[in-house]
Amino acid sequence: MRAVHEKCVWTQQMTHEALLPYLIEEAHELVDAVERGSQDDLREELGDLLWQVLFHSEIAARAGQFSIDHVAQDLADKMIRRHPHVFAGETAQTPEQVLVLWNAAKAAEKRERTSVLDGVARSMPALAYAQKVLGKASSVGVVAPVLPLALESEHDLGLALLALTAMARERGWDAEALLRAEVHRVEDQVRETEAPPA
Incomplete structure (x- = not known):
């Protein structure tokens, strides 16, 4: 690890901020490997994510932090x-x-935390963030919005998504995974459509 940091010009220029897109990408690739069920892919992607941890730690060590x-x-x-x-x-x-x-x-x-929301990562994907916030909100008696009858504006759509997320959380469903599964079904349909006729 140290040899890479000492000899690679690109690596030497990296900062925590510059690495963030790679960290997020590697985390998503790990999710894909878990969903595919491939042990070889899972092993590789765990290594790639571990590399990010090592890389950030090396940047901090070079700066004399930890x-x-x-x-x-x-x-x-x-x-x-x-x-x-x-x-x-x-x-x-x-x-x-x-x-x-x-x-x-x-x-x-x-x-030192003064709110149930302290420590909730605002950079999470929107639905995961909504589920987390709704869970925290319910612990202090804040009620999630109900689904509006008419969706006539972007605001109404936002409220509808929030209400659907609240319903999923109440039933113990993972809204993010359910949405991802439906997107995967659309992907399958696209691939079927694109396939040449047999």
Whole structure:
């Protein structure tokens, strides 16, 4: 890793900001590999995503900020703190109880947060962001909009999408995955249409 950073001119010029498009692209390629079910692709894409973590850590190390060793140690420490039912004296018999302990540990770590929305990544895809925000909103009693009867403006369409996302969240459905699956069906139809006649 260090040899690449020391000898590659392109690599030496990279910044955290310049790498963001590659990080996002690699994350999406990993999602594709999981959905395709190919173990070879999954292995490759996990490596590509890991490379991004290593690359960002190397940029930080060059700037004298932190190294990959710090990143790994921070992660290990966090996992120990957030699993008190494994590493401390707490008890959790169900996944729901684990989540309660996880959230309590996270709240203790993030005392500076003043809103349930603090820490929600605004750069997530829109539907994933909407689902996350709706979940946080419901925890403080903010009710999601209902589906308007008429869609006469872009605003109405936005409200309709938000209401549909709320309905999916209430039913335990993954709106982003459902939308992606429907887009995949359209892709299949396009490919069938483009295929030469047999």
